[in-house]
Amino acid sequence: MKENDHEKKPMDELPLEHRQVLSLLREGLENAITVNDIQKLTGISSVRIRQCVNQLIVKYGYIIGSSTKFKESGFFIPVTMSEEKLAITQLSSRVRKISEREKALIRNIANKHNIDLIEALRST
Structure with a gap:
């Protein structure tokens, strides 16, 4: 592994907000969830949600996709x-x-x- 590579950190070791966001992400593009929906379900601001997703990818090693397609917009866990x-x-x-x-x-x-x-x- 390269120095900058990150192994995926176990979910139970993540900060609370990161766990809340991650717990709502579903596998597959067809199950993408919007920032607005995450915000409604968690009470976390849209800016903070985006920060959490960024940190989940950059700092904690998760693979999270996003889409702006009309019926499939939002964040998701890629499966293919x-x-x-x-x-x-x-x-x-x-x-x-x-x-x-x-x-x-x-x-x-x-x-x-x-x-x-x-x-x-x-x-x-």
Whole structure:
């Protein structure tokens, strides 16, 4: 195992909020649960739910997918390679969109201050 790899931490060793979120996640894309539904069932804020999911993946070694498909939106536990690939694709798509937003913001700042892009980057 590489130094940065994480073995999946047992559920009973997770913080309470993480256990609450994880306990509501079901196997398979068709059983995805929305942040709003998790929030209604747990009382945990939507921001904190997303933080918990991120930490479950990054810090605790869980495999959790997300989907924005109309009838299958929300978080789920992937059970097939296809669902695992979807989980990665969804994140890659978000990364591209965030990168586009970052570039546009830098360009807009440069335009606002009448400076070149390199200068705008230094000022942000």
